[in-house]
Amino acid sequence: MKKRVLIVGGVAGGASAAARLRRNSEEYEIVMFEKGPHVSFSNCALPYRLSGTIQSANRLVLMSPEKFKSQYNIEARVSSEVLSIDKYNKEVKVKNLLTGEIYKEKYDKLILSPGARPIIPNIPGIENVNVFTIRNVVDIDNLNKFIQKLQADARERAEFENGHIKGAINIPLSELRERVNEIPKDKTVYLNCRTGQRSYNAVLALQHLGFNNVVNITGSFLGLSFYEAYNDKLKNRESILTNYNFK
Ligand SMILES: Cc1cc2nc3c(=O)[nH]c(=O)nc-3n(C[C@H](O)[C@H](O)[C@H](O)COP(=O)(O)OP(=O)(O)OC[C@H]3O[C@@H](n4cnc5c(N)ncnc54)[C@H](O)[C@@H]3O)c2cc1C
Structure with a gap:
């Protein structure tokens, strides 16, 4: 046998x-x-x-x-x-x-041949969704999904055209209801507007519709413009914005 x-x-x-x-x-x-x-x-x-x-x-x-x-x-x-x-x-x-x-x-x-498991140290906050261990294909797929992101801008079109984060798509809060299909569920979606108020409302509306992958950028475009302009000049780096807008 x-x-x-x-x-x-x-x-x-x-x-x-x-x-x-x-x-x-x-x-x-x-x-x-x-x-x-x-x-x-x-x-x-x-x-x-x-x-x-x-x-x-x-x-x-x-x-x-x-x-x-x-x-x-x-x-x-x-x-x-x-x-x-x-x-x-x-x-x-x-x-x-x-x-x-x-x-x-x-x-x-x-x-x-059971291999090993990553050691997860007992540090407060380590259980957060944005802390990953990498050992196998499933792990890397989860991390990859997390970092695949979409930048969305909830301001009106004219504001967007005056300056926005490079690569962002423009879905004004006033058009969100009709264009909700453009927001993916398999990527983290970061929203911004001028001060954070409209994007905050957009996040709430999306969460209400079952999106659990949407994040409001506090400080929003105004804050980003100041922060980026200062650092771009200081560090002589390429801007992540098409234009600064301080208004
Ligand atoms: C990101 C990364 C990059 C690496 N790069 C390199 C490199 O460039 N060069 C290099 O030489 N090495 C590299 N390594 C290390 C290499 O991959 C490991 O040394 C190798 O995979 C170990 O093989 P293993 O079979 O012993 O363990 P593992 O690959 O961990 O496989 C063990 C498997 O056993 C399974 N298992 C455990 N317990 C049970 C159970 N009770 N029942 C059923 N299944 C079970 C687990 O699910 C696991 O899939 C890298 C590792 C990582 C994570």
């Missing part, structure tokens, strides 16, 4: 062990458990997803469970967390994280 090898962890260590085992012998039945949704992805390339060099998170994933099966005859079970090991009976308890089903699997050999 074929010997059964179970592997806990399906990224660099686990996937390499599985592939090496198969290259050495056809005699093993190999099952690899990964609690995340992906096996064998490139951690080292995660930063390139943020820079945009790698355009889609899918391209970080090197192998799929289907490829493991067809190329190596290895069963890779994703979203499957190994909860415990019973070394006397040589079995592990596994939870299917998608269905909640818990089952046992017997092994002859068990390989543990």
